[in-house]
Amino acid sequence: MIERLIVDFLLQFLSVDQLNDFLSDPRTVAILVGMLIAVSTGLLGTFLLLRKMSMTSDAISHTILLGLVVVILLMIYVFDVVPDLSSPWLIVGAAIAGVLTVISSELINRSGLVKEDAALGMTYSVMFGIAIILISGFLTAVHFDNQQIIMGEIGLAWADTNNYCISRCDDVVITPDDSRAKTGRQCINCTPPGVDGIKPRDPEAEFETYCVNCGTYSASKAWGERLIEAPPTQVFWPKSLTVMAFITLINASFVMLFYKELKLSTFDAGLAATLGFRPQWLKYGLMILVSLTAVGAFEAVGAILVVAFFIIPSAAAYLLTERLSHTLLLSPFIGGLSVYTGYELARGNFLWLVDIGWDTSISASIVLMAAFYFGLAWLLSPRRGLTSSVFRHWQNRRRFAEYVLMGHLKERDILTVEVLSHRLNWSEQRTQRILQRLQTRRLVTDHLQLTPRGQEALARFSHWRTPMQPSAAIPDASDVMSG
Numbered sequence: 001m002i003e004r005l006i007v008d009f010l011l012q013f014l015s016v017d018q019l020n021d022f023l024s025d026p027r028t029v030a031i032l033v034g035m036l037i038a039v040s041t042g043l044l045g046t047f048l049l050l051r052k053m054s055m056t057s058d059a060i061s062h063t064i065l066l067g068l069v070v071v072i073l074l075m076i077y078v079f080d081v082v083p084d085l086s087s088p089w090l091i092v093g094a095a096i097a098g099v100l101t102v103i104s105s106e107l108i109n110r111s112g113l114v115k116e117d118a119a120l121g122m123t124y125s126v127m128f129g130i131a132i133i134l135i136s137g138f139l140t141a142v143h144f145d146n147q148q149i150i151m152g153e154i155g156l157a158w159a160d161t162n163n164y165c166i167s168r169c170d171d172v173v174i175t176p177d178d179s180r181a182k183t184g185r186q187c188i189n190c191t192p193p194g195v196d197g198i199k200p201r202d203p204e205a206e207f208e209t210y211c212v213n214c215g216t217y218s219a220s221k222a223w224g225e226r227l228i229e230a231p232p233t234q235v236f237w238p239k240s241l242t243v244m245a246f247i248t249l250i251n252a253s254f255v256m257l258f259y260k261e262l263k264l265s266t267f268d269a270g271l272a273a274t275l276g277f278r279p280q281w282l283k284y285g286l287m288i289l290v291s292l293t294a295v296g297a298f299e300a301v302g303a304i305l306v307v308a309f310f311i312i313p314s315a316a317a318y319l320l321t322e323r324l325s326h327t328l329l330l331s332p333f334i335g336g337l338s339v340y341t342g343y344e345l346a347r348g349n350f351l352w353l354v355d356i357g358w359d360t361s362i363s364a365s366i367v368l369m370a371a372f373y374f375g376l377a378w379l380l381s382p383r384r385g386l387t388s389s390v391f392r393h394w395q396n397r398r399r400f401a402e403y404v405l406m407g408h409l410k411e412r413d414i415l416t417v418e419v420l421s422h423r424l425n426w427s428e429q430r431t432q433r434i435l436q437r438l439q440t441r442r443l444v445t446d447h448l449q450l451t452p453r454g455q456e457a458l459a460r461f462s463h464w465r466t467p468m469q470p471s472a473a474i475p476d477a478s479d480v481m482s483g
Contacts, residue, residue, distance in 0.1 A: 003242050007164050007235050016166055016233050029158035029238050031339055034366060036244035037301060037309055038335025040251045040293050045314035046324070046331050047255075047286060050266045055117070057310040059105075059124035060098040060287065061294045066131035067097030068295075073138060086239075091295050098291025099284055101127060154301055155346075155362045161236040165219055168232040172222035174214045180227050182212040247296045251289055255328065258282060263324055301363040308367040309335060316374040319381040334373050342366030398437075403461045405434050406443065409450055410458060420448070 010019055022028060048054050071093035072083045101123055108119035174181055185207045191197030198205055217225065219232035255262065265272035265279035272279045290310070297306040317330035341351060346365035348356040379386050408423060421431040438444040443454035450458065 002246075003162055003237050004164055006242075007237060011166070011235075016235060019235055023161075023236060023238060024158055026155050026158045027343060029241065030154045030362060031343055033157045033238070033240045033244055034154055034301070034339030034343070035336040036241070036248045037293075037297050037306070038313065038339055039332040040244065040248040040296070041306065041309035042313050042317075042331035042333075042335045043251050043255050043328060044286060044290055044293060045310035046317065046327050047262055047266055048290070048310060049314045049318055050324075051283075054311045054314075056102065056120065056287070057290055057294070058307045059101055059120050060290050061307055062124045063097050063101040063127040063131075064094035064291050064294055065097075066127045066134075067093035067095070067291075069131045069134045069139065070097075073134065076138075091292055094295040095288045095291045097127065098287050098294075102284065102287045153363070154366075157240040158238050160239050162239055162242075163220060164235045164237060166233040166235060168228075168230060169219050171219065172217045172227050174211070174217070174227065176211045176214055178214075181214060183209050184212045185209055243296045247289075247293055251293065254285065254289060258285075262286075301366065305363050305367055308370060312367070312370040312374050313338065316370075316377040319374075319377040319384045322383065335370065338370035338373060339366050342369040345369055401430075401434055402438060402443075403458065405431070406438065406450060406454055406458045409444065409448060410455070417448075 007019070014022070045054070045057070048057055068090050071087070071089050075081050075083045075087070075089075101120075104127075105116070105120040105123040108114060108123065109116045114122070176183075187198075187200045187205050188208050189198055189204075189206045190200055213225070213227075217227060219228070220234060222228045223231040261272065261277045261279075261282055264275070265277055265282050269279040294306050297309070301309065313335035314327070314331045316334050317327045320330055321327055342365040343362055344350075344352070345356075345368065346360055346362040348358045350356055377385065380388075382388055405420070405424065408420065417428055417431055417435065421428045424431065435444060435448070438454070439446065442451055443457055445451055
């Protein structure tokens with residue numbers, strides 16, 4: 001129903017051919033589905049990262065298989081129905097399995113016998129093992145594509161569609177007197193094969209004529225059987241678009257509705273409980289949504305690679321900003337950018353700069369690009385990046401050396417660079433370089449004495465060294481005039 005409303009809305013602006021051309025393009029559909037996955041996982045992954053629960057997504061991606069298997073077993077042995085791998089009850093089973101994963105690991109951890117990470121690893125290993133045993137013992141007739149579950153194939157998302165008829169949609173009824181009816185003969189007194197008796201070639205065999213293709217056909221099936229002269233006008237809508245759009249809408253609504261509660265329970269669960277926000281229920285709600293998202297991403301990127309979508313874009317965003325709201329915006333953006341450039345990488349095009357000349361897995365290439373952007377953030381982040389950390393370390397060493405030299409000048413009557421170098425155990429070249437920097441900033445005179453400005457800078461450094469500020473950056477001696 002929702003898909004049909006969307007199709008009717010889009011047809012107000014596009015023709016059927018234009019819409020089908022858009023939806024039948026593998027690249028377009030793959031990027032759209034991938035971006036929806038990036039948004040849905042990025043929103044939840046941010047809170048998983050901040051709660052130090054990132055690997056919980058890995059555990060859930062394994063244990064939801066048990067939920068799927070249990071639901072299929074119930075369909076077969078309890079409700080006596082043919083298993084439907086697109087049934088919404090599979091999503092319910094996966095969500096329950098995800099919550100059970102968290103609850104079980106918490107119960108084991110509370111025993112005090114094992115650590116939290118060990119409890120989580122043991123829980124998901126056992127649940128995943130049970131799922132494999134159930135599959136091999138009871139579901140041998142049900143096809144589980146392991147490669148599809150692990151890797152996914154987002155490039156084929158366009159091919160799995162729901163069809164919506166727009167015109168020439170009437171059912172076609174074929175009756176025996178219809179000109180399109182085909183007739184055949186069947187023996188009415190023949191015995192079944194393998195049983196002695198009358199056979200179709202025996203003279204006493206009796207036959208009757210019957211209509212082979214009589215019945216009611218949908219417009220699309222009638223066209224497939226060539227019972228009508230022109231095909232019905234249809235729109236082919238990819239199923240993954242609807243599934244991931246629905247999950248993305250749920251995740252975004254959850255984050256927006258409970259933003260304050262999630263923020264408080266993430267950074268101070270004790271205060272959140274005191275204020276009546278029920279942080280444990282929020283945690284279980286988060287785990288249910290993680291399970292739903294993992295199931296929705298099965299066919300697109302696979303249950304294992306979806307873990308990368310939960311973790312990598314959120315980790316990159318965390319390196320780039322310290323505000324939660326900005327992280328929630330950056331994480332889906334980085335994920336979406338990874339999808340767009342990752343699809344091109346799968347075709348051998350690296351950022352439109354280098355033609356690698358390969359044709360490889362789309363989902364794996366997307367994850368590789370996400371890791372590439374994380375690497376850039378790790379190297380170049382202004383606050384937490386490796387480059388800025390190395391620069392700050394180098395800068396602090398320079399400043400500390402300057403203050404050490406100024407301290408010696410204040411406490412001792414030193415007349416020459418040679419004497420100063422000997423007392424500091426420095427080379428004369430290093431001592432001379434530091435003195436030149438201090439003299440340039442008018443902190444030390446040419447006679448190796450502190451200026452009033454230098455004395456003020458040294459006093460500020462002595463105040464900084466108090467235990468009240470152990471983690472502060474070493475102040476620049478030149479900043480004393482701006483204070």
